[in-house]
Structure formats: structure tokens, C-alpha cells
Amino acid sequence: MNKIDSYSKNEIEILVRARYPVIYIVSWEEGRVLESLSEVAQEREKEMFCWSITEGIKTQSGKEIDNSVRDPLTALDYVYSVQRPLLFVLKDFHPYLKDPQVIRRLRDCAEEVKKSNKTIIVVSPVLEIPVELEKLITVIDYQLPSLKTLERILRGIINSVKDNPKVDVNLDDLTREQILKSALGLTMDEAENVFAKSLVVKKTFDPELIISEKEQIIRKSGILEYFHSTEKMENVGGLENLKEWVKKRTRAFTEKARNYGLPQPKGILLIGVQGCGKSLTAKAVASLWKLPLLRLDVGKIFSGVVGSSEANVRRALNMAESIAPAILWIDEIEKGLSGVQSSGQTDSGVTARVFGSFITWLQEKESPVFVIATANNIEIMPPELLRKGRFDEIFFIDLPSVDERKEIIRIHLAKRRRDPAKFDVETIATKTNGFSGAEIEEAIISAMYDAFAEERELEAEDVLKGVDKTVPLSKTMKEKVDSIRQWARTRAVFASAVEEEKERKLQLEI
Numbered sequence: 001m002n003k004i005d006s007y008s009k010n011e012i013e014i015l016v017r018a019r020y021p022v023i024y025i026v027s028w029e030e031g032r033v034l035e036s037l038s039e040v041a042q043e044r045e046k047e048m049f050c051w052s053i054t055e056g057i058k059t060q061s062g063k064e065i066d067n068s069v070r071d072p073l074t075a076l077d078y079v080y081s082v083q084r085p086l087l088f089v090l091k092d093f094h095p096y097l098k099d100p101q102v103i104r105r106l107r108d109c110a111e112e113v114k115k116s117n118k119t120i121i122v123v124s125p126v127l128e129i130p131v132e133l134e135k136l137i138t139v140i141d142y143q144l145p146s147l148k149t150l151e152r153i154l155r156g157i158i159n160s161v162k163d164n165p166k167v168d169v170n171l172d173d174l175t176r177e178q179i180l181k182s183a184l185g186l187t188m189d190e191a192e193n194v195f196a197k198s199l200v201v202k203k204t205f206d207p208e209l210i211i212s213e214k215e216q217i218i219r220k221s222g223i224l225e226y227f228h229s230t231e232k233m234e235n236v237g238g239l240e241n242l243k244e245w246v247k248k249r250t251r252a253f254t255e256k257a258r259n260y261g262l263p264q265p266k267g268i269l270l271i272g273v274q275g276c277g278k279s280l281t282a283k284a285v286a287s288l289w290k291l292p293l294l295r296l297d298v299g300k301i302f303s304g305v306v307g308s309s310e311a312n313v314r315r316a317l318n319m320a321e322s323i324a325p326a327i328l329w330i331d332e333i334e335k336g337l338s339g340v341q342s343s344g345q346t347d348s349g350v351t352a353r354v355f356g357s358f359i360t361w362l363q364e365k366e367s368p369v370f371v372i373a374t375a376n377n378i379e380i381m382p383p384e385l386l387r388k389g390r391f392d393e394i395f396f397i398d399l400p401s402v403d404e405r406k407e408i409i410r411i412h413l414a415k416r417r418r419d420p421a422k423f424d425v426e427t428i429a430t431k432t433n434g435f436s437g438a439e440i441e442e443a444i445i446s447a448m449y450d451a452f453a454e455e456r457e458l459e460a461e462d463v464l465k466g467v468d469k470t471v472p473l474s475k476t477m478k479e480k481v482d483s484i485r486q487w488a489r490t491r492a493v494f495a496s497a498v499e500e501e502k503e504r505k506l507q508l509e510i
Contacts (some may be wrong), residue, residue: 003193003445005301007035008033008036008142008143009039009040010141010269011140012025012036012037012121012354013040013043013044014042015119015138015140016040016046016087016119017044018299019114019117019119020119020138021109021110021111021113021114021119021120021136021163022106022110022113022119022120022121022122022133022136022137022138022139022141022307023119023120023121023137023138024121024122024124024127024129024137024138024139025122025123025124025140025142026124026125026127026139026140026142026311026314027123027141027142028125028127028187029142029144029187029188029189030091030123031188032063032142032188033123034050034060034089034123037060037089037121038060038325040087041060041087041212043314044085045085046085046086046087046117047059047084047085047086047087047368048060048086048087048088048089049065049086049087049088049089050091051069051075051078051088051089051090051091052091052092053070053072053092054070054239055067055072056068056069056070057069057075057078057248062126064072066078066244072090072096072099072102073101073105075090076102076105076106076109077105077116078322079109079113079120080108080109080112080113080164082116082118082417082466083116084116085116085117085118086117086119087118087119087120087121088113088118088119088120088121089121089122089123090120090121090122090123091123091124092123092124093122093123093124094122094124094126094127094128095128095131095489097128097129097133098128098130101132101266103132103133105154106133107133107134107136108133110136121454122137127139127310127311127315128239128310128395128401141314141318144184144186144187144322145186145187145188145191145319146186147180148182149186149188150183150186150191151176151180151196152179153188153191153192154179154180154191154205156214156306157169157195157196158171159201159476161435162200163221163289166203167199167203167204168203168204169199169204169205171205175205175207175413178207179205179207179210181332182207182208182211182214183210183214183220184218184322184323184324185319185322185323186214186217187216189300189467190213190217194209194210194213194214195210196470197209197213198210212304214226214323218294218319220403221231223296223297223300223301223312223315223316224294224295224296224297224319224320225294225295225297225317226292226293226294227283227286227293227294227329228296229283229287229293229422230285231280231283231287231289232283232284232287232288233247233282233285233287233288234411235245235280235284235411235415236277236280236281236284236398236409237277237400237404237405237407237408237437238277238278238401238403238404238407238495238496238497239281239397239404239495239496240496240497241395241493241494241495241496241497242270242395242397242495242496243282245268245393245395246285246288246289247288249265249289250288250289252264252265252289252370253289253291253325253368253370255367264366264368265370265374265392265462266362266365266370266371266390266391267328267362267370267371267373267391267392267395268371268391268392268393268394268395269373269374269375269385269386269391269395270372270373270374270375270386270397270495271375271376271378271394271395271397271484271492272376272395272396272397272398272484272488272495273376273397273398273399273436273473273474273481273484273490274376274436274473275395275436275437275438275473276399276436276437276438276440277397277437278374278397279329279331280375280437282327282329282331282372282374283329283395285327285370285372286327286329289311289370290325291325291326291327291370292323292326293326293327293329294319294320294323294326294327294328294329295329295330295331296316296320296328296329296330298330298332298333298335299335300312301313301354302317302320308353309351309353309354310350310353310357313354313357313358314357317357317358317361319368320367320369321365321367321369324367324368324369325368325369325370326368326369326370327369327370327372328369328370328371328372329372329373330371330372330373330374331374332374332375332376333373333374333375333381334375334376334378334380334381355382355384355385359384359385359390362390362391363389363390371391373391377480378484378487380482385505386491394489394491394492394493395492395493395494395495396484396485396493396494396495397487397495397496398488398494398495398496399435399436399474399481400435400436400437400440400496401496402429402433403429403433404496405428405429405433405435405440406425406426406429408437408440408441409423409425409428409429409432409440409444409463410425412418412441412444414442416444416448418458422460423459423460423463424460427460427464428460428464428467429489431464431467431468432467434472434474434475435467435470435472435474436472436473436474439470439472439473440504442466442470443463443467443469443470444463444466445466446469446470447462447463447465450461450465450466458477
């Protein structure tokens, strides 16, 4: 048994020995879980029965005990009546935990099974626990296959096709490592399937094909989105302090950094005015560090089903850890967690529990998952999230200074195949005082549409007209921008290099 399986099995065995009445194991890999449970049963000299809605009660080996027991209430009655040491496994039992009668019967059974050295074990890919059972049930997240397990699967496939002249399964150490790391985060069945698919399509093991398959699996979760970031740090205008901080940590997740005695960085919180490059920075960091970028949609965590929100955040964080090292990007985090303070009155405490799970993970995580969280409105941010230790650093991204605006203008002109030297960048930068990077970009795009409609080349005058037609947020939301800047002066690090105070004051004097 591999190291991860052993860890999960040992955790189960401890709970069984301690006579925990109900254990809820969350996993898509029912076969692996049942294998571990079978070993625990043998070592503890207990019988092991499995119940499912389709097959009734059977032994782990498949011997039929009672095919007529299909009803979940009857299954619990059966557990109650057996008077000998037993592991009773309920497969996919979560839908029945919405039934008040099942809830009550499970609570009745809990005391009885504890007295008679029995354990009820729910095995399901979905975690759904009603409030009435929260204190009764103990949850275990069964770990996904480790590198050693994946290597065993890969070796088995290689042995099965090594005599086939149509495929190439000769791998050097570097390629083997790339293939195994590409498959991290997959179940055993998924890994076997994608290895086989690679042989069919590519006639060899292709890490890129394996990664593309993993992207599909991540997307199917509906909560995480896999980004192929092509943004370069050179495309981020200004923000020199932030860029320097990030560049110094480019090798932060290497074994060399661990041997040097450095801890793994936790993450950064980017706060600032809308359109000033927070999301762009997250994408650029992923490209610079050459790490997978996973975007967490906080809104999708709160699906409206009781218990599912907590399960969603657990699943998302487990998935991010399973493919680490990786970057977890949480955009506009304040929108999803704004109701923490009033959660008990408005949503039965769901938001508070999700938030609690997240900040605990953020504080205690040991896996190399670097979190980049962005926020526009600090007024609704939970204060616990801003406490020291949650993030390595909190950066404030201000409106760009005149020199930063020049850089941003040059970047956006060059991206659209225009020579910045042919434009009066100095005048455009002066005219865009108080503009965010996104507003500057939009003014250039608007100018290009005007020039294209007239079937002529873009000119600096077109850009200036585009600027005149734009009313920046710093003007329409002056009070809010002032408030964010005032907050950041004592609570965050400025992402841009220190500018003259005069320039900072002039940015809002429009």
C-alpha cells in the first residue's frame, strides 16, 4: 500500500479503535477506500458488510447477506440489530441524509453501535451533512493517489504494452517525472485512462496531453477554472515594488529553497482601484513562475444547497493541493465573503463556516499552493482575512503615476502592433491623469475603432479624443478611491515604486 493510502488507512483505523460511531469518507475512489476498510476490518478482527440501494447488504467479497434490504431505514435497523463487531459501509448514502426519519434513526443507532463495537461508515464523493448530525459524524477526506501510486500505475501500463512495436514506452528519468507530476490530482481510474489515451493518440506518454485531460476534470468541478496564462510580467505597467517581490520568489517552491531553510510562500492580497492590474498581475505571476493557474469562483461555492457550500470549498482546496505547486487565484474575494458578520442571521451560518474553513486552510496549509486574492472594496472585507499570517504581504495597487501611464500606453500600443515612438506618449500620459490602466487601454481601443471606421491609420489625436470621451472612476467615485488610499497608507505596501507626494495628490484633483 502506498504512503498516501497508508496515511488515510491509519486515520480510519484510529477512529475505529476509538469507537467513533459514524465516519464519513469523502472520495470518488470507492474501490481504494473499500480496500483500506477491508484491511482495517481484518486487523481489528471485525466483519465488514456493505450496503447499497441497488444490491442490499453484501460482504466485502461480494457474498450476499440480505438482498431485500434496499431501504435506508431498514439498513440502519439491520446495523442496530447485529450484536457483534462490525464495519457497516453505506455506499452513496448522502441523498438519504435529507430524510428526517433517516436522520433520527442514525442518531438512535450511534449510541448502540458505540456500545457494541460497531462502526457505521458512509462512503460518498459528496459531503452533505445535516445540522442535526454535525456533532455525530467525523469526516475524512481520502487522499488522491500520490506520485508513488501513479508510478505503480504507469509501470503496470508499460509492462502490458512493452512488446508492442507501435508504441514507445522508453522513458528517461526527466520525462517520467514530468508525466507523473502532470497526472497529480487524478484518481487511479482517471490516471489509467489518460495514460492509455496518450498511448492511443500519441503512441507514447505525452505530459501535455495528460495536462489537457486534467484541465477538463478541473473544469467539470464547476468551481475551479484552469487558466493558460500567456501574460508576461513585461506587460504589467508600473508596480515595480510588487514585481521585485514576485521575482525574488521565482524559485520559492524548489527543493533548493527548502534546503536553504526558506518556508514556502503563502500568498498575497492585492487591494486597489478597479482596472489597475490586479487580475493581470495574477496571470503574469503564473507565467513567470511557470505554475498552473487555478481561478476559484467564490460565487459558485454558495450553491444554495445546505451543506454543499462547505463541501464545495473543501473540494476546491483539495483539488488545488493535489496538483501543487500551483497558484490559486481568487478574484474579488470580498464579494463572496462580505456577509460573514451577519451570516448567522441571513444564511444559517453557511458563509461564516465557509470563511472559517478557508482562513484556517490559509493559515495552516503546508502544500505549495500560492494564493493570489484580489479585492476592490476593502470596506466589506472581513477583518480576520487581513490579519498578519494569512498572507505574506498585502499590496495596494494605486492609480498609475505619470511615468507608469507612459509605460502602460507604450505596452498597449505595442500589443496592437503600433510603434509607440510615433505617438506623443508624453501628452497622452498627461491627459490621462487619474486614469486606471484599464481605462487607458479602453481609450486606445476606442480610438482604433474610430480610425478603422474611417479607413485610416491610428494617430495620437485619435487617442486623445478617446481620452476626452472617458470619465475615469477616480472622478465618478472620488470619495471611495480616497478612502481606499487612506486605508492603504498604514495597512499595506504600495505596489508601485515610491512617487513624489505631489504626484499622488494630483491624481485625484481632476
